[in-house]
Amino acid sequence: MKTLFVSCRVTELDRSLAFYTALGYVELGKVEIGDGARLVILGFPGEPAASLELVHRPVAGRVDVGSGFDHLAIQVDTLAATLERLTDAGLEPGPAQHPGGPHGPKTSWLTDPDGYRIELVEWPPGHPDGITAADFS
Known part of the structure; x- marks a missing residue:
């Protein structure tokens, strides 16, 4: 088994689509349901x-994200360049952080x-993509 994608319900599809495309996603397809x-x-x-599905259900009303979802x-590749690009696109990323210390990942x-909260992660040089069991040994 494997995870296919995350699905998030959104209040205004066009506004959310503009945000996520500014973040770097590309639209693969739309479906009327x-x-x-x-x-x-x-x-x-x-x-x-x-990797992401945005769902707009107007009859369901405004989205309440306080129901258990924590973050995406x-x-x-490079956090500093990503933060600059996102800021130039009108998004408001937070400052770079080093939650694992100076040799760990950089996050924002x-x-x-x-x-919905989004964590941006730059792994240190030589770290494989993603988190694995080796990160906890």
Whole structure:
């Protein structure tokens, strides 16, 4: 088994789509699902498959993100360049942090239009992509 993608319900699809495309996602497709509801499938350039789905259900009302979802983590190549690009695009990423100390990953936090938190992560040189069991030994 493997995780296919994360799906987030959004209040205003066009606003959220503009945010996530400014973040770097590209639209892979849209689906009308009835009652005015739509979803958009997104992925990063170079990814082999979709990694995010935005779902807009107007009849469900405004999104309440306080229901248990904590955050979405996104790996970046160079955090400083990513923060500069996002700021230039009108997004408001937080400052770079070093939660694991000076030799650990660099991170920054960003919040989408509905309040979903996004963690941007740059791994130190030589670290494999993602978190593995080796990170806890």
